[in-house]
Amino acid sequence: EPEVTQTPSHQVTQMGQEVILRCVPISNHLYFYWYRQILGQKVEFLVSFYNNEISEKSEIFDDQFSVERPDGSNFTLKIRSTKLEDSAMYFCASSPEDRSNQPQHFGDGTRLSIL
């Protein structure tokens, strides 16, 4: 069964450094998402992406964050200057359409640790 893959599984970075999290969505999907989950808290929406542009973003997704689909398969989340509070699990998700009868499928996440 097709799946969303994320790399790396764990990233340790010094505060203030840039980090790029990578995702390969399911191949025929058109909508892509990033969520994060701080330890012990809810899964929170960050951003959605369709047709090579951001379709929606949350308050968390400030100027330090950016997303890109550099080629036909990868979808990346960049944090320009990491802060301690960026430490979390980051999940990528994809769906074929932006409708409720097409559920979002999640990858296994990248654990980001900021020192």
Added chain:
Amino acid sequence: EDQVTQSPEALRLQEGESSSLNCSYTVSGLRGLFWYRQDPGKGPEFLFTLYSAGEEKEKERLKATLTKKESFLHITAPKPEDSATYLCAVHSRNQGGKLIFGQGTELSVKP
């Protein structure tokens, strides 16, 4: 503001002891309610989508139901392999494509 609340936060069952998990939601126009299973260190795994009050979906020992204010995930005769965190999420008409998640119910089934 759209909100999702799950209860209980944690549930311990003996193998074979049936129970239910609750998901209460407040949204401005429900487009869909989703149940996911999350194992430790893994991403959410899709289980069910429910769209309208009265709808039910079943998969093995799990059955999900929906009313206008809440959803239940019923677990019949659970096994240890059903141990996981179960997440409820909603898709609201006013929130684009994003999912709004509850905090989850951590289920532990002992043999």
